[in-house]
Amino acid sequence: MARMTMIEAIRSAHDLAMERDERVVVFGEDVGYFGGVFRCTAGLQEKYGSSRCFDAPINESGIVGAGIGMAAYGLKPVVEIQFADYMYPAYDQIVSEAARIRHRSAGQFTCQMVIRMPTGGGIFGGQTHSQSPEALFTHVSGLKVVVPSNPQDAKGLLLAAIEDPDPVIFLEPKRLYNGPFDGHHDRPVVPWKNHPLGEVEDGPYTVPLGKAAIRRAGSALTVLAYGTMVHVAEAAAEDASVDAEVIDLRTLIPYDLETIAASVKKTGRCVIVHEATRTSGFGAELSALVQETCFYHLEAPVVRVTGWDTPYPHAQEWAYFPGPDRIRRAFKAVLEG
Amino acid sequence: MARMTMIEAIRSAHDLAMERDERVVVFGEDVGYFGGVFRCTAGLQEKYGSSRCFDAPINESGIVGAGIGMAAYGLKPVVEIQFADYMYPAYDQIVSEAARIRHRSAGQFTCQMVIRMPTGGGIFGGQTHSQSPEALFTHVSGLKVVVPSNPQDAKGLLLAAIEDPDPVIFLEPKRLYNGPFDGHHDRPVVPWKNHPLGEVEDGPYTVPLGKAAIRRAGSALTVLAYGTMVHVAEAAAEDASVDAEVIDLRTLIPYDLETIAASVKKTGRCVIVHEATRTSGFGAELSALVQETCFYHLEAPVVRVTGWDTPYPHAQEWAYFPGPDRIRRAFKAVLEG
């Protein structure tokens, strides 16, 4: 076991995957010599050589498209999009190609590839370094979508993603890279080394895709969250002394409906939290699923706490970010509902 | 008044808009000399010259990106993406640019542009001529999203879209181009000339964006639908003799929550129908909105009838298409619910 940041956990997953399988190749903008703008791939080029870990031209469509070709050949590419906000140029390759190749070729060709990208705000990154585009992936059949919330999961989920035979979108909440940020932006930064999930197994292990984790057991209401919002929801529950059950989805597709439904049936109340804009966010799907599966157990309307339907602003970042206060208000609403 | 197909109605809207405002320019692949693969722009180049209506290189990002530049200049581009399935290469320009320019420039630059694209299946088009990607637009703040279901609306909505100061995604259900297809694919094709909404006003008029229409009044349950599915839902109601209220949303963003909520509060039951894949489809947002606003009026879970979470198949088209039978089953479920 070792104390790690999420960056170190991600790096360790790369390292172990590359070590045991020479088909794993890693590339992206500034990923090679420099090791990535967030340093998630630092040291890999030196260790595995520049044909296993290398820089790419600034062309996201090319990065994913080339990755698809490599996967069709039989390699296992793990590519980095520098920020999720820059995935749009690659969207055609992801949606029309990576997601469909197995199906349209009836399994002749497959696309075992991981597409990593840092997501989310809270770093004064403005509208093009803060986005959470997960819902643009969850709507696309053929993709898996993963969002870790801590170093222990990040490593295990990434190793599982690399071994997964299908394309996996791996969204890394960049606000969590160095500590379990809980939305209290006015308090000192907490490092991972003080958090139990900052304790990471040394060797390879996997956290299975499709299984949620209950981060905080409770009976008054259920919170469905992922990534940064897991910590914010936990903080809100503490702050408000509400007996909330906080579920960390970990994988959005496939989603763990069993865990979700069991909790909501138990509590009868549900708050969904995400940082992405509200309309047609993944919260909408969760809300629909919850009312489809738990209708007769619900005591109050399911409430969504989300980013607003605006671009992510620079100066007004904390008015945009769904912080503990807004979640507390939602708790109140569903409890009174 | 004249009897028109939806194609003719769309062409007429272009024609009138170009006639009265020389800033309206129309371009896209095969749109100029030939008049578009669905002939929606036929005759415009001849009438207005090739600097008002012209062919474009096969580059959807270029088409939208150039349109954005033209709109920034002060023109009002109306561009065609040949099939909605081919909008992905333009997605970055749509999401990161068209949708954001007004906001990020604080109104200095705007993007008055219409992006038209044929959507939906039922024409044996296989996975790349059948998609309904509306939810990929409804998640993006800054865009308006319109889906007409008949010639009368198509003309009025398109004229409203061209006059709208913001970028409008105009989705044309291609299965409706020539007749009000109701999902009974085994019956003869009905032409628009036999349908009341195939009667179209001659001159310019607008159908306001953001207002739904009640196509069929009823009190037993509410159906929320748009595009082709409006007709399918109507047919299902007839077939099943269910007193369904069928709401044609017409505009997805901004959505007409007033009309939706009033109906669901009245009926207490709601079925949502769309052709797009289910997970994170626009139906999820509608379901979430309905339960948020009508929770205490709902007698049964909101049910979604949608395309499956698979690519749109070729041979199995009618097993994929949410036809009247599947909707009837949903009626049964919400009525018994």
Place this chain on the structure above:
Amino acid sequence: MNETVSGPRHQPLQLHVPEPGVRPGDAPDFSEFEIPRAGAVRRPGIDEAPEDMRDMAFSVVRVLNKAGEAVGPWAGQLSADELRAGLRHMLTLRQFDERMLRAQRQGKTSFYVQNLGEEAVACAFRMALEDGDMNFPTYRQAGLLIAGGYPLTDMMNQIFSNGADPLKGRQLPVMYSARDHGFFTISGNLGTQFIQAVGWAMASAIARDTRIAAAWIGDGSTSENDFHAAMVFASSYQAPVILNIVNNQWAISTFQGMARGGAVTFAARGHGFGIPAIRVDGNDYLAVHAVARWAAERARAGLGPTLIEHVTYRAGAHSTSDDPSAYRSKEECDAWPLGDPIDRLKAHLVTIGEWSEERHSQALAEIADEVRGAQKAAEANGTLITGPHPSPRAMFDDVYAEMPAHLIRQRQEAGY
């Protein structure tokens, strides 16, 4: 327009919109199309510096002259047997097209795309590849399959979306996939395959393999952005890939000038990337084969990518959904100066004494039998109109390697 602030010093600007000189009703005119004599274009060494062979992008490699002789430095690579095989491939493809067009008109399927006039491109190219190499084709390279020995019946099973369709009814007709025949699953989205081919070739280099990739794209589709991605990656990583542009003069209703713009040729696109570029007479089986082999040798020798512009003509409609009489002169096809690829190869074989009218008639009859037989076999598995089709159950398979719970629920909801 009120925003205009035209200074008096300047003339008003005007939009230039490329237009073909010839539209329906006009007389066809290829007088500006410069065609060198067969044999006139030099053959650079495969290791010549890209800068030194820029000239190759502005001419046309041709081997067969009007007299039916193979001449010049690109001639002499194929035996008579190989040439006869090539002729047979092209004849088969043409008959295959004819039959499938008819089948589509008869409602046996929904859609078809023919290869008329372009048969030499894919058929000859295929013979320059080795087993294990991978093509990333468009919908107009069926010749790769036919020349590669892929069963006609399987192609037709796919076209009919029948019970034996290798793609289980999922794909539009002609969107084949044949991994074991070096044929990547065709996408409906233009251009995406071009960069994928580069990625595959990079993978081969990473794996220290010897296999190469071939990418395919139409003239119109070179405009797509992924063409650029492919050029950038191929150039930077010196990937062992052959980048083929099939310039058949038309992209549905849009003439090639719209995509080519101010450039003299499509091949010239290579120059901005330091990628050797070469134009070839796409209706000349021998020329296509020789150029393909040259490019394959470059790739395999670690000398990186080559861009090939195949100059040909789309003699038929774009697809069964298209009627070209609405946008181009009906006579244009006959006026096309590079002739018909089948006629030209046939004439050559006759000229060198390796073929005759009798053998040709006999071959035609044999091929007709073969294609008819294949169709009969395919129809026994069903057609789109009659069925049987693959079960709707198959629609839920292969979305993922393992079906997730939500898809299982949906499949059950669908009743399968």
Place this chain on the structure above:
Amino acid sequence: MNETVSGPRHQPLQLHVPEPGVRPGDAPDFSEFEIPRAGAVRRPGIDEAPEDMRDMAFSVVRVLNKAGEAVGPWAGQLSADELRAGLRHMLTLRQFDERMLRAQRQGKTSFYVQNLGEEAVACAFRMALEDGDMNFPTYRQAGLLIAGGYPLTDMMNQIFSNGADPLKGRQLPVMYSARDHGFFTISGNLGTQFIQAVGWAMASAIARDTRIAAAWIGDGSTSENDFHAAMVFASSYQAPVILNIVNNQWAISTFQGMARGGAVTFAARGHGFGIPAIRVDGNDYLAVHAVARWAAERARAGLGPTLIEHVTYRAGAHSTSDDPSAYRSKEECDAWPLGDPIDRLKAHLVTIGEWSEERHSQALAEIADEVRGAQKAAEANGTLITGPHPSPRAMFDDVYAEMPAHLIRQRQEAGY
């Protein structure tokens, strides 16, 4: 790898990954960088055929020689007053950068991007445009604003996201927008603006206006696909646009060779599109201005687009989030053979007797006052750390021209 089917005939392939020769710890080396003498490159007529001026993409237009003289066919277009104004713009930009870097370190804002070493490019270019022309810039063309007379205080208001920020606190620092100064709203997404500029220029032509557009992109960002879109559209519609590539040798940690690949220069990209391409010494104010004016004349005369590669060096870090010592030699900047743009213009003015050390010191002091004054004025409106900021209410405005019901509800939910 088990899939490998390497034939014995071929050598295994190997991936080529472009790498700079020089990394931290290595001695800088620009010996392969060919620089012609100032004045050596010809000046084609603006209507020369693109095919005839391909040579312009493989050299570097330079005007200022080592002795500080302006020489050759591109010299002699600017008066001493204009040159002094140019020097002042560059000095202002440099001082502006210094102050804003310091402000960022002091926490007054979150982020900054400087222009160090590249001042001549945007400053000189701007002076070749006319009012009404439109730039589509990246984050590294602040010189366009400064040379265009945009108020420094407004730039700083934006950088501080304060109560007077013209962009209402929405945008990352330096992502300016200044419509009235011919400066399009900067996007964080690389490359998108390149095709938008072409569209704007097409619009000007459609409207029979006389205004032209200028597009800007970095060397690394030429790899982005929208670079291609811009080239295709500019070429096909002969749009009145100047396409500027600022080759400052680096894209964050990645050297220009990764984007350039096998091509000799970025300017060569133009050749595949028939777009005249020209390379210019980006650290030579006079050369940049002369080339810009030449290209602007071409555009305004209806002769279509020009591609310009500005050869310069990013002397500072990529941004305040970056530390270049991790990936490039610290000495590289000093070894850069094209020198410093400010020093060179200053030397020229001194050489021609139009400037002196005293005047220079005085100018520096005046500019320091001006920039300091601007900062004081801006800080009076607030900084990111202290506020006041634009109200969160402003975040809901301008998403649409008119706020739709769902956004009004959200704004109320947010409490504004």
